[in-house]
Amino acid sequence: MSLKKASAIIVLILIIDQVSKFYIKTNFMLGEExxxxDWFRILFVENEGMAWGAKIPGQYGKLLLTSFRLVAIVGIAYWLWDSVRKNGSRVLIVAVSMIFAGAFGNIIDSVFYGEIFNHSYNQVATFLPEEGGYGTLMHGKVVDMLYFPLWSGYLPDWIPFWGGDYFTFFEPVFNIADSAITIGVALLLIFNKQAFPESKEEKRTEKAYS
Incomplete structure (x- = not known):
């Protein structure tokens, strides 16, 4: 698979991701749903940190997280380029392209959204507001909107630790970029042998010791 086709996948995912985020940010107030x-809702939330809303504590936590993401995206870009250069399998290149696009989509939020949008508390945000954004460069919040509460209710009392508690499955709110990363990782796990086929040398070694 060529780098041109991989780039097309990345651009398509980024367009869908950013268009959906711009629409939500400029048409919804924070928490609007x-x-x-019953099992699928559009719910606008913002994520200041990592997956599941986890954050790095401290004054420079957000800066460190965004910096780490920028370093990671360079590594993923090299992985993609190297996979294409070595004629890697289609599954591998598609999966890495999706992971790269998802990571890059969320990086755009983290780096720029604090500068180009004002806040969404009790108001619909404005793109490029005259008074400036809600944050600074590298301190943006990731926009999430896809919510799939497939089941909600009280757990049976016999379940250890959580018995009797109110529980929602699936509770996290995510976005298109997160979905691309998840699908990319799932492809690598499910089609592991196709993504990472054994070389002829490895096969000879296995036969020699079998």
Missing amino acids: IRVF
Whole structure:
């Protein structure tokens, strides 16, 4: 698979991701929700940190997280380029392209959104507001909106630790970029042998010791 085709996948995912985030940010107030189905809702939340809302504590936690993401994206870009150069399998290149696009999509939020949008508390945000953004460069918040509460209710009392508690499955709110990363990782796990085929030398070694 060529680098041109991999780039097309990345651009497509980035366009869908950023268009959806711009729409949510400029049409929804923070916490606003649209119920599409009982099990699927559009819910606008912002994530200051990592997956599941985890954050690095301290004054420079957000800066460190964004810096780490920038370093990581360089590593993923090299992985993609090297996979194409070595004629890696289609599954591998598609998966890495999706992971790169997802990571890059969330980096755009983290780096720029604090500068180009004002806050969304009790108001719909404005793109490039005259008074300036809600944060500074490298201190933006990731926009999430996809919510799939597939089941909600009280757990049976016989379940250890959580018995009797109110529980929602699936509770995290995520975005298109997160979805691309998840699908990319899933492809690598499910189609591991196709993504990382054994070389002829490795096969000879296995036969020699079998």
